[in-house]
Amino acid sequence: MPYSTPRLKQLIAQGEGDIAFYLDDSEPRLPFSVERGLNFANSAQVKDLYDHQEWIARQIVPNQESDDEYIVKHAQRRGVIRKPASAAFGLVTMAVSSGTTIKAGQRFQRGDGVIFKTKEEHTAESDSISFEVKADSTGQVTNTEAKVELTPASTIIGATGNAVVEDEGLRGGADIEPILDLLYRLQLKMRNPPQGGATFDYESWALEVPGVTRAWAENGWQGRGTVGLTFVNDNEDDIIPSQPQLDAVEAYCIEHEDPATGDRVGAPAGPELVMYTLTLKPLTPNIHLVPDSADTRSAVTTSLKTLEVRSASPGGKLLISDIRQAIKTAAGVRDYTCSLNSDQTSTKDELLTFGDITWV
Structure with missing residues (x-):
């Protein structure tokens, strides 16, 4: 049975029972008794201790409920440094x-x-x-x-x-790394310790570059001895990187200064790194919402975008059940119909994305 932290009302009731049991002729339930006042003060102090214990428990293992400063400290201790703001x-x-x-x-x-x-x-x-x-x-x-x-x-x-x-624009400008992105990189490193050239090492290196939000690496991209690497910048209008951005990430992966130690690290000698860009495969569903309003449309759009960022990957699949859940659980939606009725797939050089939605 999971442990449940007692509420203040429960602590007060427990204190009243203890006083009545251990102190003869006491009246802890009278509105103006000394015992009642002491019990209220002590119960409030005990509740503060319980709350502090809960707070400590949220900080021990970094998660979305942890305070921002402790996520940053956990990340620094494991060599994951928060990315600063960058210039275009x-x-x-x-x-x-x-x-x-x-x-x-x-x-x-x-x-x-x-x-x-x-x-x-x-x-x-x-x-x-x-x-x-x-x-x-x-x-x-x-x-x-x-x-x-x-x-x-x-x-x-x-x-x-x-x-x-020029046509590709000036890109690469990014604000300081959002705390949830830092948490994602921290959890990625905790689950996949560096191994000197595994595919997730390339992904981790790419994610250290300001502006990069998702990255994918694949062994044997152009045959034996090659590693394919691609990424997207979800905080830009065009999430597909420009050639200067590809060049910058490639140079960083080949050799860079470790943000935590200052040592020169990077791709091992031997494998050839091949940078490539993805082709977006837009999904343009027809959706009817009940109720249909600007708020519910905005909520559904945000929910589908969250699903895309969390689950879409090159050569991957978006399950129709996940798409339906994203629409149904959007704030304010009671019912809906959607023209998509099957899992959505992409090839290894494509990335699924939700394009313009037609509101029916």
Whole structure:
């Protein structure tokens, strides 16, 4: 039988019984007796002790009920360091005269004031030049869509007009790692201790890169001696990574400084790491809700997205029973109909995602 922490009312009743049993002629139930006052104070103190014990129990093994600071401490003790906020980066193009030099550290400003800087010096060999910039600040707000213009903060001799963000956009900007993402990485490491090149080692390394939220590795991706690695960024509008993001994760997995120890670690010699991107396979169900309102639609959309993040994987399957449960258990939904009536599957280079829902 599971242990149940007594409530304050039960502790008071127990105290009254003890006083009446051990102290002759006492009146612990009288409204204004000394015994009643002492019993109330003692019962409240005992209840505080029980509550503190419950709090301690929630901190011993890190879980979703643990306090944030203790999840961070548990993670640090096991070498899982919370990812800091990161800055967006990517390629921009600018119309210039041949021979024009873009100096390292050249500043460009977005319309809302966000500053970007060049990483290296570049010299144009034609009337157009492409170069990489990185945000001077951090956070998801630094991500920038394609075709957005960045204005030079100082004159660039030989340049005409502004720098224009290329098709993949400036991406990789992320806020400080959410505590539940840190808990997931901590639990992943506790269940899969590092083994110097197992598939889950590659997944763990990828997840250490700011912005990466889910990662998958597979042995023999292109035959013996190869390891395929892919990932997504769920906090960005386009969850499929850009080429600069793929390059950054690849470089990190090959060799990086361990966040906890500072030692150089990474992929072992021998296996070839192959980075690849997934193709999204959108599910576009027709759903009728009872009651049908903006709140229930939002709740169902959120519930299906949670299911996608928790259960979808390359070459995986979303069970129809899980989809139905996600809709039925969304806040406010009493009944529903859904056009999906079977398990949804994907190939090994596809990822299931819920696209536009048609509300019937």
